[in-house]
Each structure stands twice: as structure tokens, then as C-alpha cells.
Amino acid sequence: MSVKIRLQRHGKKGKPFYWVVAADARSKRDGKYLEKIGTYNPNTNPATIDLNLDSAVKWLHNGAQPTDTAKAILSYKGALLKHHLDGGIRKGALTQEQADAKLAAWLEAKAGKVNAKKDGLSKAQADVKAKALKAEQEVNAKRLAAAAQAEADAIAAAAAAEAPAETEAEEAPAAEENNETTEA
Numbered sequence: 001m002s003v004k005i006r007l008q009r010h011g012k013k014g015k016p017f018y019w020v021v022a023a024d025a026r027s028k029r030d031g032k033y034l035e036k037i038g039t040y041n042p043n044t045n046p047a048t049i050d051l052n053l054d055s056a057v058k059w060l061h062n063g064a065q066p067t068d069t070a071k072a073i074l075s076y077k078g079a080l081l082k083h084h085l086d087g088g089i090r091k092g093a094l095t096q097e098q099a100d101a102k103l104a105a106w107l108e109a110k111a112g113k114v115n116a117k118k119d120g121l122s123k124a125q126a127d128v129k130a131k132a133l134k135a136e137q138e139v140n141a142k143r144l145a146a147a148a149q150a151e152a153d154a155i156a157a158a159a160a161a162e163a164p165a166e167t168e169a170e171e172a173p174a175a176e177e178n179n180e181t182t183e184a
């Protein structure tokens with residue numbers, strides 16, 4: 001029986017969630033499996049991967065073949081590196097302490113890269129939010145200035161409309177007097 005390390009799809013439509021499993025190569029994608037090794041959630045940024053490293057390495061030692069995506073996940077979490085280092089220990093090229101030190105250094109560097117990406121994403125999101133707030137404040141300021149200008153224009157137009165009416169009212173009696181004097 002050949003064993004594959006592969007993904008088993010769960011979750012609802014449009015929101016996939018995967019289990020990383022060791023399964024018989026002949027079983028269905030979402031069918032019977034031998035052991036659940038971890039989970040993979042691609043919906044988050046960066047993707048959330050929870051993997052039992054020792055169990056994954058045990059299956060790799062027993063000859064399980066990972067699929068392409070599962071291989072990328074195992075590589076990302078360091079299972080393939082640990083499997084490689086264990087091969088060096090069996091051959092006598094490394095001691096267990098050296099292998100553990102190399103794995104710990106690699107995991108620490110990987111955690112630093114992941115944290116840097118998370119920080120970069122949160123900073124970019126904060127910058128976008130600040131830029132949107134600034135643009136909104138500028139639009140509001142323009143809107144208030146336009147409203148104030150329109151109100152000032154309306155007051156000026158009302159004042160201009162009242163002023164000619166008053167002057168016409170004053171000129172009208174004078175014109176009537178002139179007409180009366182000329183008629184007489």
C-alpha cells in the first residue's frame with residue numbers, strides 16, 4: 001500500500017479549509033485517511049498552517065509521498081528539513097544536537113520572516129486607512145467650503161435683490177410727481 005500526504009478539503013463553498021492527512025493513495029480525496037497531520041487555512045493572510053511536525057516526519061521516514069501542495073506546506077513548516085537532517089544523523093554526518101541546532105535556527109529565521117510579512121501587511125493596511133481618512137477629510141472640507149460659499153452667494157443675491165427694489169420704490173414717487181407737474 002502506498003501512502004500519500006495530501007490535503008483533504010473541508011469548509012463551505014468559497015471558503016476552503018484543508019486537513020493535511022496521510023492516506024492510502026487509492027482512497028478518495030475526502031475519504032478515509034490513516035492519520036490527520038495538521039490543518040491549512042488559505043483564507044487568512046498569510047495562510048494559517050498548523051502541523052504536527054513529528055508526525056509528518058514519521059510518515060516521511062516510512063516512505064509517504066507528499067503531493068505538490070502538501071510538499072510546499074511541509075517545506076514551509078520545516079518537516080522536509082527535519083527529515084533531511086534525520087537522514088544525516090542516520091548516516092553519521094551530523095549529531096542530534098547539531099541537527100536540532102540547525103532546525104531551531106531555521107525555524108527562528110522563518111518565524112522572523114513570517115512576522116515581518118505580518119507587520120508589513122498591518123502597516124500597509126494602516127497606511128491605506130490613513131490615506132482614505134485624509135481623502136475623506138479633504139472632501140468634507142471642500143464640501144463645507146462650497147456650502148459656505150453658496151450661503152454667502154445666496155445672502156449677497158438676496159441683499160442685491162432688496163437694494164434695487166428699495167431704489168425703485170424711492171424713484172417711483174418722484175417720477176409720479178414729475179408726471180403730475182407736466183400734466184398740469
